[in-house]
Amino acid sequence: MTVLVLYATIEGHSRKIAERAASRLEEAGQHVVLGDVREPGFAVPGRFDGVLICAPIHIGRYPTSVAQFLIDWKAALAAVPTAFISVSLAIHSDSADERAEAETYPAKLEKKTGFHIAKVHHAAGALKYLEYDFFKRALMRQIARKEGASVDTSRDHEFTDWEALDAFVQEFADDVALAASA
Ligand SMILES: Cc1cc2nc3c(=O)[nH]c(=O)nc-3n(C[C@H](O)[C@H](O)[C@H](O)COP(=O)(O)O)c2cc1C
Incomplete structure (x- = not known):
């Protein structure tokens, strides 16, 4: 089984999270192709057994490249297990309103792209x-x-809570293995 792990990043932290997720998936027995969502190259989502996307919030939204990727590839993505890691500062906030706001971002991306994001993890980012x-x-x-x-x-x-991230990635690895054996 091979999983595609794609990230968008402006300051580098989402790449670090994607690299950690890629290592955990490899430990779980998956082959991994890791890349920048702007340059998927040969990494056509339809050729993979699962796709994990990691993207940060900057000024209230994800980078445009992420929305464009989901729009371009939503049909292929819908055919395999997918998961999304949303990186933000607000999810770490003391304020319940700020955390609730952070939790709305994936749904807004879903509305914009028409792609249903089935599995989401919210990771706190970095300053x-x-x-x-x-x-x-x-x-x-x-x-x-x-x-x-x-x-x-x-x-x-x-x-970032690295242990919570690892647990989410393990769940996703299990989903991929289950779907591949069905
Ligand atoms: C210019 C800028 C704007 C940001 N805007 C938001 C924001 O609106 N909401 C939020 O929760 N986090 C915001 N953040 C925090 C980022 O999501 C956090 O720093 C994250 O780790 C950045 O990921 P990256 O290194 O992959 O770009 C912002 C960060 C920067 C540098």
Whole structure:
């Protein structure tokens, strides 16, 4: 069985999450092809036994490349188990309203693309203060304050619960194995 793991990323954290998911899928006995959703190349979704997509929220939405990919490939994707990892800061918020808002993003993507996202995991992202330019650092400090995340800009912060991610990926690996044996 071979699983396609695709990611979109702006700051690199969703790629890190996708790499972790790919390692866990390999440990679960799957072959994995890992790539950027903008450059799937030969990675035509219909040739795989399952597809996992990982994408971050930036200013309230996923990168356009993700929506376009789902629109272009929804027929092929509907034929195999698929799963989606939504990366955001809001899902880590102290505010229940902010967390609820983060949980609406996959449904909005579904509405936009017409692709039904069957299995979703919400992963908290990262604040990469050291990598942001002056303006982005100021913006992210403001967002972090609103979310109850750290405003210490002297270092980066990572909020991802790696164990919860591993458990989700294991469930997905089981779905793929089950579908392939049916
Ligand atoms: C410019 C910018 C805007 C962001 N906007 C949001 C947002 O609207 N909601 C949210 O929950 N997280 C937001 N985030 C947090 C990102 O989802 C988080 O940093 C994530 O780890 C970024 O993933 P990436 O490194 O794959 O791009 C934003 C981050 C940046 C840098």
